[in-house]
Amino acid sequence: MNIPKLPLGRMVEKLEEWLTLYFGPVFDFIHSVIGGMVEGIEALLTFLPALVVILLITALAYWIGKWRLALFALIGLLLIDNLGLWGPSMQSLALVLAASVLAVLIGVPIGILCAQSGKARNIITPVLDFMQTMPAFVYLLPAVSFFSLGVVPGVIASIIFAIPPTIRLTNLGIRQVSSELVEAADAFGSTPNQKLFKLQLPIAMPTIMAGINQTIMLSLSMVVISSMIGAQGVGAYVYRAVSQAKTGAGFEAGLAIVVIAILLDRLTQNALKIKHK
Amino acid sequence: MSGLLLAAVMLAGCSSSGSGSQTVKLAYVAWDSEIASTYVVKEVLESKLNKTVELLQVDAGPMFAGVAGGSADAMVAAWLPSTHASYMEKYGKDLEDLGVNLDGTKIGLTVPAYMKVDSIEDLTDTAVADSMDHKIIGIEPGAGIMSATEKALKDYKLDGYTLVESSSAAMAQELQKAYDANKPIVVTGWTPHWMFANMDLKYLNDPKGVYGGDEQIHTLARKGLNDDQPDVHRFLDQFQWTPEDMAKVMVAIQGGQSPEEAAKAWVEANPDKVKEWTAGIE
Numbered sequence: 001m002n003i004p005k006l007p008l009g010r011m012v013e014k015l016e017e018w019l020t021l022y023f024g025p026v027f028d029f030i031h032s033v034i035g036g037m038v039e040g041i042e043a044l045l046t047f048l049p050a051l052v053v054i055l056l057i058t059a060l061a062y063w064i065g066k067w068r069l070a071l072f073a074l075i076g077l078l079l080i081d082n083l084g085l086w087g088p089s090m091q092s093l094a095l096v097l098a099a100s101v102l103a104v105l106i107g108v109p110i111g112i113l114c115a116q117s118g119k120a121r122n123i124i125t126p127v128l129d130f131m132q133t134m135p136a137f138v139y140l141l142p143a144v145s146f147f148s149l150g151v152v153p154g155v156i157a158s159i160i161f162a163i164p165p166t167i168r169l170t171n172l173g174i175r176q177v178s179s180e181l182v183e184a185a186d187a188f189g190s191t192p193n194q195k196l197f198k199l200q201l202p203i204a205m206p207t208i209m210a211g212i213n214q215t216i217m218l219s220l221s222m223v224v225i226s227s228m229i230g231a232q233g234v235g236a237y238v239y240r241a242v243s244q245a246k247t248g249a250g251f252e253a254g255l256a257i258v259v260i261a262i263l264l265d266r267l268t269q270n271a272l273k274i275k276h277k
Numbered sequence: 278m279s280g281l282l283l284a285a286v287m288l289a290g291c292s293s294s295g296s297g298s299q300t301v302k303l304a305y306v307a308w309d310s311e312i313a314s315t316y317v318v319k320e321v322l323e324s325k326l327n328k329t330v331e332l333l334q335v336d337a338g339p340m341f342a343g344v345a346g347g348s349a350d351a352m353v354a355a356w357l358p359s360t361h362a363s364y365m366e367k368y369g370k371d372l373e374d375l376g377v378n379l380d381g382t383k384i385g386l387t388v389p390a391y392m393k394v395d396s397i398e399d400l401t402d403t404a405v406a407d408s409m410d411h412k413i414i415g416i417e418p419g420a421g422i423m424s425a426t427e428k429a430l431k432d433y434k435l436d437g438y439t440l441v442e443s444s445s446a447a448m449a450q451e452l453q454k455a456y457d458a459n460k461p462i463v464v465t466g467w468t469p470h471w472m473f474a475n476m477d478l479k480y481l482n483d484p485k486g487v488y489g490g491d492e493q494i495h496t497l498a499r500k501g502l503n504d505d506q507p508d509v510h511r512f513l514d515q516f517q518w519t520p521e522d523m524a525k526v527m528v529a530i531q532g533g534q535s536p537e538e539a540a541k542a543w544v545e546a547n548p549d550k551v552k553e554w555t556a557g558i559e
Contacts, residue, residue: 140336140338140339141338141339141342144339144342144343144346144348145342145346148343148346148347148348149302149304149333149335149339149342149343149346149348149349150333150348227334227335228335228336228339229335229336229339229343230304230333230335230339230343230348230349232333232334236307236334239307239334240307240312240334242444242446243306243307243308243444243445243446244307244308244309244446244471245446245447245449245450245453
């Protein structure tokens with residue numbers, strides 16, 4: 001085989017330069033939208049004293065998951081506060097929530113599109129594979145050159161990594177709605193929109209929620225990598241501890257992430273059951 | 278409803294970032310030396326120049342990309358000419374070099390003081406090589422010290438050795454483990470680093486001069502900082518100190534002080550130095 005090495009790397013760098021040059025305004029717009037969103041969520045979370053926020057979240061946990069979840073929320077969040085990680089943890093939570101909300105807003109419609117068109121699904125599936133498996137470190141630098149240092153490239157990187165489950169499971173959930181039901185809906189003359197909102201989405205809801213839950217967990221797993229491009233938060237504490245070989249400090253910061261993860265997981269899993277009561 | 282909330286949230290976010298002109302953004306990497314210098318610079322900017330300082334702890338690549346792209350104003354953490362050479366190649370044209378802020382850094386192969394080798398040439402000895410499993414413990418691939426070590430392997434004909442790529446933290450961990458067990462080990466080391474404070478180590482002599490020897494830490498700013506904030510630009514230009522100064526802050530942080538406390542204490546204890554840095558700034 002005597003084919004010279006393909007100039008893939010050079011092409012990618014050219015593309016990066018070209019995008020930076022011509023898509024600046026688009027990136028700036030995205031930057032201000034996402035930046036405002038994260039700052040807003042963070043302001044909401046840090047505007048009240050930590051104890052008040054803890055009690056509010058505990059109340060929410062009680063309403064959604066009864067006393068066991070409430071107890072966990074209370075103890076876990078008090079522990080975070082006690083370790084002196086409240087501020088950075090809320091920064092990370094704001095990042096995760098922003099990334100998850102955007103992932104759901106973008107992902108569910110794409111999932112529906114995939115469910116309704118085989119062609120779209122065939123195009124989108126390999127793209128999703130690529131997004132999930134391309135190591136995040138690879139697009140850290142382009143993310144910085146497009147969206148500058150800070151929380152925004154972190155959100156973007158989290159969305160890229162975390163959106164596929166929402167798309168995949170939305171698609172799957174809708175496709176699994178039994179064909180008899182769909183035929184019945186057609187026979188009674190429902191419009192495509194009626195069919196979607198009154199039949200397919202409600203029945204697919206548990207599957208879609210499972211996807212959203214996965215998306216939240218995956219975006220949480222990105223907080224350390226996001227901190228490397230300026231998203232700070234509790235991920236930066238983990239990263240710093242690792243850079244300095246301080247196992248103890250790393251474990252403390254990691255524990256804060258675990259508490260938030262378990263909380264978000266149980267809250268999203270149980271939120272659906274509430275609706276059906 | 279959710280749309281309204283989102284809009285409100287965005288407005289809240291936008292309004293809170295008002296006075297941009299007096300905020301200084303510094304990027305840094307989470308190495309002990311850089312934490313020490315960056316926090317001291319932050320302390321001076323806040324207490325003497327009345328600035329609001331935002332610190333961004335990032336990775337080395339993003340740090341250069343960020344300052345070059347203007348999303349951070351400056352950094353005091355560029356190891357030149359060799360350690361960060363690859364980043365300078367890519368981003369150097371978009372950066373303003375404000376010169377050296379610390380002279381007297383060193384990179385090289387490092388061993389515990391109890392080992393009977395003194396020069397890199399001694400590593401060719403088969404018994405020595407065997408005792409260490411023919412391994413040199415390195416750090417992140419792509420760091421200047423790693424390419425220098427590759428060159429050292431060639432120049433000193435250390436054919437049997439492999440340079441193990443890991444990370445700065447893993448290297449220090451491995452070294453500490455071997456040191457505690459009194460075992461032989463060779464690592465890629467550099468000063469200033471806390472491992473020299475915690476352990477009795479020595480650099481191996483480098484008669485062929487592969488590791489150059491004269492490295493400095495530079496202050497780099499984004500292009501245009503002088504137009505927006507000349508006072509910050511001037512202070513960063515005048516900021517320089519010695520490895521001894523830096524070691525004081527590093528040891529205080531190692532001893533359990535927070536970086537803010539350690540920096541504050543140092544700034545209060547060294548008014549003359551701080552005065553030199555801020556000379557001529559109204």
